Amino acid sequence: METQQLTTLAGVIDKKMNRQLKQYIDICARCAICKDACHQYVGTGDFKYLPARRAELIRQIYKKYFDKAGRFVPALYEARDPDENLLEELYESTYACTACRRCMYFCPFSIDTAWILSVAKAMLIAAGMGNEMLSQLADAAIMKGDQPELFRDVLVSGFKDIEAEVREITGDPSAEIPVDKEGADILYVGLAGAHSIRPAAVIFHEAGASWTLSLFESANYGFFLGDAEKARKIADRYMDEALRLGVKEVVITECGHAYRVAKIFHEAWSGKKHPFRVRHILEVIDEYITDGRITVDPGSVKGAITYHDPCQIGRNGGLFEEPRRIVRALAADFRDLTPNREQQWCCGGGGGIVAMSEFDEDRIKSGAKKVEQIRATGATIIAAPCENCRLQLEQLRDHHELDLHITPIMDLVVEAMPLAGTKAAQA
Amino acid sequence: MSDETKVDLELDLKGLLCPLPMVKVSQNITNVPVGGVIRAVATDPGAMADIPAWAKSTGNEVLKAEKEDGEFVFLVKRVK
Ligand code: SF4
Ligand code: SF4
Numbered sequence: 001m002e003t004q005q006l007t008t009l010a011g012v013i014d015k016k017m018n019r020q021l022k023q024y025i026d027i028c029a030r031c032a033i034c035k036d037a038c039h040q041y042v043g044t045g046d047f048k049y050l051p052a053r054r055a056e057l058i059r060q061i062y063k064k065y066f067d068k069a070g071r072f073v074p075a076l077y078e079a080r081d082p083d084e085n086l087l088e089e090l091y092e093s094t095y096a097c098t099a100c101r102r103c104m105y106f107c108p109f110s111i112d113t114a115w116i117l118s119v120a121k122a123m124l125i126a127a128g129m130g131n132e133m134l135s136q137l138a139d140a141a142i143m144k145g146d147q148p149e150l151f152r153d154v155l156v157s158g159f160k161d162i163e164a165e166v167r168e169i170t171g172d173p174s175a176e177i178p179v180d181k182e183g184a185d186i187l188y189v190g191l192a193g194a195h196s197i198r199p200a201a202v203i204f205h206e207a208g209a210s211w212t213l214s215l216f217e218s219a220n221y222g223f224f225l226g227d228a229e230k231a232r233k234i235a236d237r238y239m240d241e242a243l244r245l246g247v248k249e250v251v252i253t254e255c256g257h258a259y260r261v262a263k264i265f266h267e268a269w270s271g272k273k274h275p276f277r278v279r280h281i282l283e284v285i286d287e288y289i290t291d292g293r294i295t296v297d298p299g300s301v302k303g304a305i306t307y308h309d310p311c312q313i314g315r316n317g318g319l320f321e322e323p324r325r326i327v328r329a330l331a332a333d334f335r336d337l338t339p340n341r342e343q344q345w346c347c348g349g350g351g352g353i354v355a356m357s358e359f360d361e362d363r364i365k366s367g368a369k370k371v372e373q374i375r376a377t378g379a380t381i382i383a384a385p386c387e388n389c390r391l392q393l394e395q396l397r398d399h400h401e402l403d404l405h406i407t408p409i410m411d412l413v414v415e416a417m418p419l420a421g422t423k424a425a426q427a
Numbered sequence: 428m429s430d431e432t433k434v435d436l437e438l439d440l441k442g443l444l445c446p447l448p449m450v451k452v453s454q455n456i457t458n459v460p461v462g463g464v465i466r467a468v469a470t471d472p473g474a475m476a477d478i479p480a481w482a483k484s485t486g487n488e489v490l491k492a493e494k495e496d497g498e499f500v501f502l503v504k505r506v507k
Contacts, residue, residue: 136453137446139484144476150483151476154492158472192445192473217473219446355450387444 001083005127009082010065012126013058016119017066024111025059028052034103034113039346040096043366051103051113054093057086058120087127094120094226095131096359100311100346121226130225134352137221138230145237148215155215162194166201171420175205180245181212187247188281189218189238189258191387196253199410200281206417207293212245214238218258219387223265224352232269235261242276249277251284254385254408256312256350263317280313282385285413286322289329300416301331306379308337308370308393309344310386326409327383330416335377345369347384349392367396374404381405383412432490432502435463441498445473449481452503456487459505464490467501474499 017025034051035041041049048054057080064079080086099114107113124130144151156179163177177197178184188204188211190196197213204211216237222230239262242250252259263278288294307327313319320341328334337344348366353359370393374382380403384390393406415424436459440448448469459465467478475492478501482489490502 133450133453136481136485137450140449140477140481143480143484147483151480154475154479158475161472192449192477193471194473195444195471217445357454391447 001081006081006083007065009123009127010061012123013062013119014066016122017062021116021119024055024109024116025062027109028055028059028111029109031108034107034111037103037106039100039102039348039369040098040362040366043348043368044362046362048089048093049096049362051107052111054097054120055111055113055116057090057093058116061086082123082127087124087129090120091124091129093117094124095351095356096353096362098311098346098348098350098353100350101316102311102343102346105315105342118226125225125227130227131352131356133355133357134221134225135227137355138225138227138234141217141219141221141234141237142230144216145233152215158194159197159213162197162201165198165423166205167421168423169198169202169414169419169421170205171422172205175201177201178212179215182245184210184212184245185248186211186251186284187214187238187242187245187249188212188251188253189214189216189262190253191219191255192217195408196255196387199408199414200253202414202417202419203285203288203294203410206419207288211251212247214241216241218252218255218262220258220261221352221355223257223261224355228269231261232266235266236270239266239270239274242274247276249279250274251279251281253281254387254410256310256317256386256388260312260317280317280319280322282313282319282322282326282409285410286325289326294413295418296329296413296416297418298329299332301327301381301412303381304333304335304377304379305331305381305383306335306337306374306377308347308382308384308389309341310384310389311344311346311350313385314344315342323383323385323409326413330412335379337373337377345373347389347392347396349388350386352388354388354391363392364395364399367392371396371400371402374402379404381407383407383409385409432464434466434502435459436465438465438467440467440469440474442470445471445477448474449477452478452501453481453485456485456503456505461505461507463505465501465503465505467503469499469501470497472499474501478503
């Protein structure tokens with residue numbers, strides 16, 4: 001690699017480094033407590049997945065270019081150039097990280113390895129080594145936002161088909177999936193899949209909510225890619241829609257990272273404060289049940305059920321009790337995983353890793369702790385309000401031959417509602 | 428474009444939830460030669476926007492995207 005290119009890549013690190021990140025770089029005591037917190041390291045035993053080691057690669061480059069001692073006696077301080085060898089190791093340890101931040105929770109200095117790795121992603125992208133699949137998925141989402149006229153008719157026609165199903169489920173021929181409804185209270189942002197729209201539409205209808213459906217999906221592969229510009233553009237699609245329609249709140253579907261993007265990151269990326277609030281659909285459903293706006297049968301869930309906290313909703317999003325209250329309202333036999341809430345194990349499916357086939361083998365191995373936790377409860381149903389978690393859990397179930405039904409919470413709620421229709425909630 | 432187009436790879440994407448149909452097409456596009464065609468059948472309506480958007484942004488070509496008997500049928504040509 002040319003000296004010029006090495007300096008440019010090191011420059012990317014320098015640009016991204018703020019005081020907090022520099023502090024992380026400096027204070028790591030190499031105590032390795034984080035190794036027992038990371039499901040990937042625990043599940044694979046592979047050194048490259050040790051959280052402090054992942055960050056160490058960035059630290060080495062930083063030392064070489066921006067630290068006096070490292071600049072003059074690099075060997076002593078393990079200061080290194082961002083050459084091909086380092087970048088290849090960095091690629092694996094960075095894109096495999098699910099950004100669950102469990103290591104941060106257990107680190108005595110609260111070092112945020114996932115944040116350090118966002119710097120690594122920026123450098124990999126600058127070196128032309130950003131993940132190709134995530135990049136393609138992000139570009140496809142941006143394409144839909146740039147040329148909505150190309151996709152609008154086909155999307156609306158899909159929504160009409162779902163609306164027909166909602167009418168059959170609710171037994172109400174006037175039930176609607178409104179799109180582009182100015183002045184609605186809620187803009188609901190689902191995923192591209194009908195499964196994220198159908199149950200929400202039933203719940204909003206039964207609650208008599210004033211809502212409208214976004215044309216766009218909330219999933220954000222630009223965020224997983226580590227490209228803040230692309231991530232912002234993807235979120236802008238529905239945030240602009242919310243502004244145009246004048247809604248009071250944006251409600252994100254059962255998805256982890258999308259909730260965090262909308263609730264926490266978008267304002268910083270866009271530099272603008274939202275004139276509406278952002279909530280997760282589970283917060284809204286919890287409120288509907290508590291306020292009696294929807295009725296649910298308390299014995300509806302038969303059998304033992306447990307709940308998985310998706311990292312971006314739980315540890316990194318702060319929603320622990322809302323989903324548990326909903327599940328308890330439907331089920332007599334709720335058994336929590338151990339540990340849970342802030343200490344919940346990552347299932348291994350976050351950070352976009354389910355779309356990156358090169359990590360498939362390690363991803364399944366990294367689910368070992370989750371499987372152990374589920375087995376210990378004896379539950380045969382697990383509710384998981386995140387698409388990536390559910391995909392991972394389904395593959396873990398098949399791999400370990402678990403007797404386990406994996407479900408979004410919305411589906412359980414719809415099944416528990418006394419509805420006049422004849423059709424079952426999910427196709 | 429008729430169904431007589433020569434198909435190099437068939438993908439059964441039925442039951443997969445979006446965005447997985449798009450992910451699978453993307454993962455498989457290099458398994459057909461340049462000029463080759465994937466025929467994919469999905470059941471999630473979201474694929475009707477996802478797969479054409481992916482093709483447009485990656486410079487590939489959708490020869491067909493149609494609803495047939497409740498399924499969504501795609502012919503995707505690898506352009507480069
Ligand atoms: S637990 Fe924290 S201080 Fe200890 S090695 Fe890991 S990152 Fe460094
Ligand atoms: S954020 Fe999660 S996956 Fe990434 S290093 Fe920390 S514990 Fe491991």
